[in-house]
Amino acid sequence: MTSASPTAAVLLIGDEILSGRTKDKNLGFIADYMTALGIDLREARLVPDVEEEIVAALNALRHRYSYVFTTGGIGPTHDDITADAVARAFGVEIDHDPRAVEILLAYFKEMGREPNEARMRMARIPRGASLIDNPVSRAPGFQMGNVFVMAGVPKIMNAMMEDVAKRLTRGVPMQSRNVEFRGGEGDAAQPLGQIQRLYPSVVIGSYPFQAPDGFATNLVLRSRDAAALEEAYQAVCRMAQALTAEGKARGWA
Amino acid sequence: MTSASPTAAVLLIGDEILSGRTKDKNLGFIADYMTALGIDLREARLVPDVEEEIVAALNALRHRYSYVFTTGGIGPTHDDITADAVARAFGVEIDHDPRAVEILLAYFKEMGREPNEARMRMARIPRGASLIDNPVSRAPGFQMGNVFVMAGVPKIMNAMMEDVAKRLTRGVPMQSRNVEFRGGEGDAAQPLGQIQRLYPSVVIGSYPFQAPDGFATNLVLRSRDAAALEEAYQAVCRMAQALTAEGKARGWA
Known part of the structure; x- marks a missing residue:
């Protein structure tokens, strides 16, 4: 491996993987994807839905590798705390993002879903982040610095990777x-x-x-x-x- | 989760998982196993076949959780460096262990295999460790303090868990x-x-x-x-x- 190649780490977030209830499929997908792009995946971590744990792992990984890819914890329920953890790790504010609000309101209208407070939580994005396109269920992921925050549901995460890949510097493929x-x-x-x-x-x-x-x-x-x-x-x-x-x-x- | 429950972390070791060539199945198995025993799996990490990385991860995890379970890197080839990394993390010597040598020599004789230097590397065990029984291919894993070192091949790891489970303090199952x-x-x-x-x-x-x-x-x-x-x-x-x-x-x- 040449030192010029970009490096990456994966951060899987979720109690359901630690309890064994859900068997992770995202790590293998991202590993294959990085290999194809010539990016060295160097490390992965799995942490529970606990803000301090997510923040600590993010700060350990984001300073060390070119890219960090997170999966999980960006849905509408009380245990979806990844966006808040990213904001805290970067020391920035988090609030409803007008771009994300627009995407969600249009989608909920189209689908006849109630844009209740819980659903609109998915529009909360750390300040300074750019959105990651979600062609499956619209609620966007986001990129904050070198950290890419994606859904935990494999079908959605895989689709988000298409948008993420455009932003990555490729290395010489292995x-x-x-x-x-x-x-x-x-x-x-x-x-x-x-x-x-x-x-x-x-x-x-x-x-x-x-x-x-x-x-x-x-x-x-x-x-x-x-x-x-x-x-x-x-x-x-x-x-x-x-x-x-x-x-x-x-x-x- | 009560604080009285034992806690655990998993450390997966191997370039082949990071490259995507091998899709890990050990994490999910251990997660299910811990849940059944009432032990809280709190974190997992995946690191490459690089001694410093393994040592750093071991030392980060073993002081923090009741148990650490590692998989991978205990075969006969040059990239199998887990035993050396564990010895270094604990600051102990490592050498051919008479108990492990006996197990391997008997097995190789029975199977008509040459007990060459590479194969006998699998008898190198950190000083002070106890062996973990391997009913599949005999080459033992080992327990050093609260760290349980197991094979990466799922069939072997799963079998080793039977011996490991006897040594664990169980919690109140979830x-x-x-x-x-x-x-x-x-x-x-x-x-x-x-x-x-x-x-x-x-x-x-x-x-x-x-x-x-x-x-x-x-x-x-x-x-x-x-x-x-x-x-x-x-x-x-x-x-x-x-x-x-x-x-x-x-x-x-």
Whole structure:
């Protein structure tokens, strides 16, 4: 990974994930998205619906990474406190935002919904933030500095990402190669470590799995340096062939 | 949540989750497990295979919560550095542990696998740790203080949890009630907030979903106080009936 690549962190917000009631799907989506954009996702955190926890995590992450993506806590109910937490983390006021009010009033009118106080809470946006388009249920997310605040419902979050992506500086995308090795991780570990030391710009991971004919391992190489990636890939291919030929590849991990 | 309940944090370790290549399933499993044991899962973090990051996260979490559960990074390859990171976080030595060596040698002999240097790395355990049983592929996890170090492969991690669970102090399990409300989050938000204020020992969440006949919302009440839970549940039922009767429940969030 080159230091010139933008970096990112994810902050998942919500008691329902910590209790196990909801199984998070947003982290994997954002991880794939960042990889496609050439942005290094470096860290993720999950915190409860507690303002001090959200503020502390935001302040730990936003100074450290190029971008922070939050999901959850921007609905109309009492436990939706993300916008307030972001305002507090940045030390700015929060109030009903005229742009968000307009979007919501038009939408509620169209849908025949009552624009009650709770629903209009979704128009509360920290001062200085720009809105993030929500083509699914209109209530906008927002961008405050390098923090992107999105819904927790995966369908809405995924749609918001389309608007968010336009605002991000892309890096050189990671390229990857995969070698399926018919043997255990433990068979490949020592020579693989040698190859890793030879090619520090290539990140090599090994992921065992059970194939129909026995244990096998995916050896995954990732790099932004195409030439180094190709060299390391050839080295791993030679290693895998040699180990298989020697009949050393027998077990797993 | 009473302050007497044990608390917990999860630390997921691995580049493959940050890159999106692997979609984590361990967090949800541990969350369900903790809920069943009456332990409050309060936070989770995901960090890359970088020793300083693992050490920093471990030290941030282990002083703050009753238990920390880590997954990933205890295999035989160069990127498996969790054991070293735990030793460094606790300031203890790490070396091949005779108990772990014995387990691994017996297993490799039985399976006809070569006990090479890489495989035997899996016997490196921080001094003072106790082993965690691995009935799937034998290579043990370990407990160091209040930190439980487990495999990243879900099948192995889930099996290790059986041994880990015996060592945990259980809390009073959270009980929960669910009210399916035929209306939008925004319809229920205001009265629901009032009920929440009346019953601070009950955690009330609202989770919208699309039902066959329109938008609906699951109103979930959780508490360790059975009497308060029942009272709050009755209040939410009355609220839902009243809103439905008024015909106010028309829209979504």
